[in-house]
Amino acid sequence: MANEQNHSGTELCLDAEHFHVDGRLQHIAFIMDGNGRWAKKRGMPREYGHSVGVKTFEKVIRYCGDIGIKVVTVYAFSTENWKRPEVEVKAIMKLFSDYLDIARKKAEENNLHVCFLGDQGIFPENVRNRMQALEQETRKYPLTLNIAVNYGGRDEIVHAVNTLIAEGKTTITEDDISTHLYTSHCPPPDLIVRTGAEQRLSNFLLWQAAYAEFYFCETLWPDMGDAEVRAACADFYGRKRRFGGV
Ligand code: IPE
Ligand code: IPE
Ligand code: MG
DSSP, X not given: OOOEEOTTSOEEOOOTTTOOOOTTOOEEEEEOOOHHHHHHHTTOOHHXXXXXXXXXXXXXXXXXXXXXXXXXXXXXXXXXXXXXXXXXXXXXXXXXXHHHHHHHHHHHHHTEEEEEESOGGGSOHHHHHHHHHHHHHTTTOSEEEEEEEEEOHHHHHHHHHHHHHHTTOSXXXXXXXXXXXXXXXXXXXXXXXXXXXXXXXXXXXXTGGGGOEEEEOSOOGGGOOHHXXXXXXXXXXTSOOOTTOO
């Protein structure tokens, strides 16, 4: 792949072997969609797609770290996903619990501070404790991995506002909201990637997405790979971000 002259005039190397992002692309968020369809296409139950999806998630996270991305956020389970059949919800929660068992080792290998976005109150105490322990124990690592689970963008804003009310605030600023979101520890996403061909946010990072760039692809999440991540990044570098200016 040739090098590309981006809008700020700096040359970015898109060659697979040398690809590396710069400071303009610090935070990528993924809406990991398409697990169910991927499995159905193979005559398999949807749950199988989710288990392969976890492997893809691990590969993608590692690759993002390798190319210099500082913050990765993944949408793993929404506040609306509880509507799914019980057998599917149970399978996803089992995958999540299994991941918590190995996450510390994975975080160490990949230098990741793991953080959870979403209302943890719904999880059993033992799961909550393991989530909080993981957040604490991985604090020392320089890269951030946010896992959005039981996450909803609207729920997050309501939670932030209720916290501000409890603190005694009667009028609030944008900054008050930003600092009370689950993402208060990191910058907003520069790029939001959605796999699985749908072009919507599905209640993901509603506040934080105000000036994010979007990349939608047909690839179903279990098929997501390094090349598509690079394609999304290359697309990002072809955009002109104006933030309302000229
Ligand atoms: C995304 O894949 C994973 C979760 C929402 C947990 P889906 O399960 O939504 O897969 P499709 O969209 O039905 O193919
Ligand atoms: C969004 O995918 C949620 C996650 C990827 C966790 P959905 O599959 O739930 O979204 P909709 O229902 O197609 O909007
Ligand atoms: Mg879906």
